[in-house]
Amino acid sequence: MRDLIENVIVKSFDNPALTPLEDQARFDLKELTCRGDRLAFTTDSYVVDPLFFPGGDIGTLSVNGTINDLAMGGAVPLYLSCGFILEEGLPIETLRQVTESMKQEAEKSQVSIVTGDTKVVPRGAADKMFVNTAGIGVIPKEVDIASTRAKPGDLVILNGFIGDHGAAILIARGDLSLESSVESDCQSLSRLVQAMLKVCPDIHCLRDATRGGVATVLNEFAQSSGVCIKMDETKIPIRDEVRGVCEILGLDPLYLANEGILLAIVPRDCAEQVVETMRFLPEGQNSMIIGEVVEAPAKRVVMKTSFGGERIVDMMVGEQLPRIC
Amino acid sequence: MKYVDEFRDPEQARKWLGKISALAKLAQAGKDRPLHIMEVCGGHTHTIFRYGIKQMLPQEIELVHGPGCPVCVLPMGRVDDCVALAEHPEVILTTFGDAMRVPGSQKSLHQAKAEGADVRMVYSPTDALSIARKHPDKEVVFFALGFETTMPSTALTVLQAEEEGIGNFSLFCNHITIIPTIKAILDSPDLQLDGFLGPGHVSMIIGQHPYSFIAKQYKKPLVISGFEPLDILQSIWMILSQLKEHRHEIENQYGRIVQSEGNHNALSAIEKVFEVREFFEWRGLGSIEHSGVRVREGYARYDAERKFSIPNLKIADPKSCQCGEVLRGTLKPKDCKVFGTTCKPETPLGALMVSTEGACAAYYSYGQIDSNQIIS
Numbered sequence: 043m044r045d046l047i048e049n050v051i052v053k054s055f056d057n058p059a060l061t062p063l064e065d066q067a068r069f070d071l072k073e074l075t076c077r078g079d080r081l082a083f084t085t086d087s088y089v090v091d092p093l094f095f096p097g098g099d100i101g102t103l104s105v106n107g108t109i110n111d112l113a114m115g116g117a118v119p120l121y122l123s124c125g126f127i128l129e130e131g132l133p134i135e136t137l138r139q140v141t142e143s144m145k146q147e148a149e150k151s152q153v154s155i156v157t158g159d160t161k162v163v164p165r166g167a168a169d170k171m172f173v174n175t176a177g178i179g180v181i182p183k184e185v186d187i188a189s190t191r192a193k194p195g196d197l198v199i200l201n202g203f204i205g206d207h208g209a210a211i212l213i214a215r216g217d218l219s220l221e222s223s224v225e226s227d228c229q230s231l232s233r234l235v236q237a238m239l240k241v242c243p244d245i246h247c248l249r250d251a252t253r254g255g256v257a258t259v260l261n262e263f264a265q266s267s268g269v270c271i272k273m274d275e276t277k278i279p280i281r282d283e284v285r286g287v288c289e290i291l292g293l294d295p296l297y298l299a300n301e302g303i304l305l306a307i308v309p310r311d312c313a314e315q316v317v318e319t320m321r322f323l324p325e326g327q328n329s330m331i332i333g334e335v336v337e338a339p340a341k342r343v344v345m346k347t348s349f350g351g352e353r354i355v356d357m358m359v360g361e362q363l364p365r366i367c
Numbered sequence: 368m369k370y371v372d373e374f375r376d377p378e379q380a381r382k383w384l385g386k387i388s389a390l391a392k393l394a395q396a397g398k399d400r401p402l403h404i405m406e407v408c409g410g411h412t413h414t415i416f417r418y419g420i421k422q423m424l425p426q427e428i429e430l431v432h433g434p435g436c437p438v439c440v441l442p443m444g445r446v447d448d449c450v451a452l453a454e455h456p457e458v459i460l461t462t463f464g465d466a467m468r469v470p471g472s473q474k475s476l477h478q479a480k481a482e483g484a485d486v487r488m489v490y491s492p493t494d495a496l497s498i499a500r501k502h503p504d505k506e507v508v509f510f511a512l513g514f515e516t517t518m519p520s521t522a523l524t525v526l527q528a529e530e531e532g533i534g535n536f537s538l539f540c541n542h543i544t545i546i547p548t549i550k551a552i553l554d555s556p557d558l559q560l561d562g563f564l565g566p567g568h569v570s571m572i573i574g575q576h577p578y579s580f581i582a583k584q585y586k587k588p589l590v591i592s593g594f595e596p597l598d599i600l601q602s603i604w605m606i607l608s609q610l611k612e613h614r615h616e617i618e619n620q621y622g623r624i625v626q627s628e629g630n631h632n633a634l635s636a637i638e639k640v641f642e643v644r645e646f647f648e649w650r651g652l653g654s655i656e657h658s659g660v661r662v663r664e665g666y667a668r669y670d671a672e673r674k675f676s677i678p679n680l681k682i683a684d685p686k687s688c689q690c691g692e693v694l695r696g697t698l699k700p701k702d703c704k705v706f707g708t709t710c711k712p713e714t715p716l717g718a719l720m721v722s723t724e725g726a727c728a729a730y731y732s733y734g735q736i737d738s739n740q741i742i743s
Contacts, residue, residue: 170640218490282368334564349596350377356732359712
C-alpha cells in the first residue's frame with residue numbers, strides 16, 4: 043500500500059506540501075491573506091462511468107470540477123486534497139493514467155494537490171474507482187458573487203457550446219449504439235473567471251452548469267434572486283452533433299451536463315466588455331450574451347424559442363430519459 | 368442542421384400564423400366558444416409546448432391534448448405486473464427510458480431497480496434481444512409499449528428471436544392501438560371537439576384509411592400531421608380550411624413520411640405476431656374494447672404473461688386524479704384538483720404528469736406562462 047501511494051500517487055503530485063507525507067498539509071497564512079480576505083472551501087465526489095471518455099477522464103473531471111466550484115465564488119484556487127476509493131483488482135496502470143491527468147490539470151490551473159488518502163475496498167464494493175477532491179481558494183477583497191444578486195437590467199453571459207459533456211458521456215457508455223465525434227468540454231474555468239473579474243469586479247452571479255445543465259443554473263439564479271431570466275434560444279451555441287444526439291434521443295440540450303461551461307450575470311454596462319475579454323481565451327472564445335434579467339414573472343426562466351414562441355424553462359426533474367417515439 | 372431547421376424557420380412560422388389568423392374567425396363563425404382541436408399524439412403535445420405554439424395561436428383556437436402518450440395511459444396494475452416481473456431473480460427487465468418513472472401502486476421500475484431488480488434501459492427491442500444473447504442463463508423480458516409506431520419493431524424482434532432460436536427472450540406486451548380510443552372519445556357525451564391533428568408516426572404504419580369513419584360517421588376533419596413546429600401550424604391551417612368550407616375529410620400533411628396505404632411490411636409483421644385483445648385497460652379512460660394487442664398463441668413462448676406468473680390485478684386510479692377528463696379534453700390540466708399540488712413531475716399522482724409528452728407535465732414544465740399573464 044505504501045508502495046502504491048509513494049510510487050504512483052506521490053510521484054505524480056510531487057510538491058513541497060505533500061512530499062513530507064505528514065498526516066496533514068500545512069500552509070503559511072501570510073501567503074493566503076495577501077491574496078484576499080476570505081477563504082473558499084469546497085468538496086465534490088466523482089463516480090463517473092466510464093472512467094475514460096472522449097475529452098477527459100475521472101482525473102480531469104475531479105480536478106477541474108473542484109477548481110471550478112472554487113472559481114465560481116470568484117476565488118483563486120490554490121490547494122486540493124484527493125481521496126481515492128479503489129476497487130480491488132483495478133489495474134495500477136489505470137490509476138497511473140488518472141493521477142497523470144490530475145497532475146496535468148492541476149498544473150494548468152496552478153493549484154497543488156497537497157494531501158490525500160487511498161482506500162482499497164473488496165471487489166463489488168465500489169465501481170472501479172471513486173475520487174473525492176476538496177479544494178481551498180482565496181477570494182479577493184472586492185469580489186461579492188452570490189446567486190441572490192441578479193437584478194432587473196443585468197445581462198446573462200454564457201461562455202460556449204452547451205451539452206458537450208452530457209452527450210459525450212451518454213455516447214461513451216455505449217448503451218445506445220450511437221457514434222459521434224462529440225468530446226467532453228471538461229476544463230478549468232479559473233483563468234477565465236480571473237480575466238472576467240479584472241474587467242468587471244462586480245459580477246453578480248456566477249455558476250458552472252454541471253448536472254442539470256444551463257436550464258437548472260438559470261432557474262437557481264431566478265429563484266434565489268426573485269427575478270425572471272429571459273433567454274433567447276437563437277443565442278445559445280449548440281454543436282450540430284449534440285443537437286443530433288438530442289433529436290434522436292428526445293433530450294433537451296438545456297438540461298445536459300457540462301464540465302466547462304459557466305453562466306454569469308453581470309451589470310448591463312460592463313457586459314459587452316466582459317464578453318470581449320472572455321473571447322480572448324480559448325475557454326471563452328464562443329462567449330455570448332444569451333439573455334437578460336427582468337422583474338416578472340418572478341422566479342421563472344422564460345425562453346424566446348427560435349421558432350418565435352415563448353415558453354417556460356423549468357427545473358429538471360429526476361434525470362432526463364430518452365422518449366419512446 | 369439540415370432537414371431539421373427548415374421545419375423550424377421562424378419566417379415561415381409568421382407566414383403560417385398570418386394565414387391561420389385570417390381563417391380562424393371564419394372557421395369559428397357561429398360558435399360561442401373557441402374551436403377545440405385535439406392533437407391525438409403526445410409527440411405533438413411535446414412540440415406544441417416546446418416551441419411555444421400554444422401562445423402563438425389566435426384566441427379562436429384552443430388545443431386539446433389527447434391520449435396519445437403510451438406511457439401516460441398505462442394503468443397502474445400493468446406497471447405493478449411489470450415490477451413483479453422485474454423482481455423475479457432470473458429476469459433482466461428491459462424498457463424504454465420514459466417508462467422507468469411511471470408510478471405503480473407500490474413503486475415504479477426506477478424504484479424497483481434501486482431496490483436491486485435488474486432493470487435496464489434500452490432504445491430498441493433489438494437491444495433487449497442482444498442482452499438475451501449475451502446472458503443465456505437469464506430471462507430477458509422486454510416491456511413492450513406504444514402504439515402502432517413501436518409495434519412493428521417489437522414484432523420483428525420476436526420473429527428474429529424465433530429465427531435464431533433464442534429461448535430466453537419474451538415480451539410483456541402492452542401495445543395499444545389508437546383507433547378504438549379515438550372512437551371512445553368521439554362517443555363520450557361531453558364531447559366538444561371540432562377537429563383532430565392525426566398522429567404522424569402511427570399513420571406511417573397504418574396509413575390514412577383507418578381514420579375514414581371519423582370523417583364519414585362523426586363528420587369531423589382529421590389532418591395527419593408531422594412533428595416539427597411548421598408541420599403543426601400547416602396542419603392547423605388545413606383543419607381550419609376544412610371547417611370554413613364545411614368539409615370533413617381525412618387529409619395528410621405528413622406526405623414526406625406517411626403513405627395512404629401505410630407500411631405493408633410493418634403491418635404484416637404486426638399481423639403475424641399480435642392479435643387484438645377483447646379489452647384493454649387505459650389509465651384515466653377505463654377499459655376500451657379492442658384497444659390493445661397480445662402475443663398470438665403461435666408465439667406463446669415469447670409472451671411473458673404466459674411464461675411467468677404475474678399478479679394481474681386491476682388497480683383503480685387514485686380518486687383525486689382527473690386524468691380521464693383531461694384525456695377526453697373536457698378538463699384543462701391546470702383545472703385539475705391536484706395539479707401542481709399533490710401531483711407534480713417529481714411525485715406524479717396521475718400518469719399525465721409522468722412523461723414530458725403527458726399534457727399535465729407539459730403544462731407544468733412549459734405551460735404556466737399563461738397563468739402569469741405578463742408575457743409581451
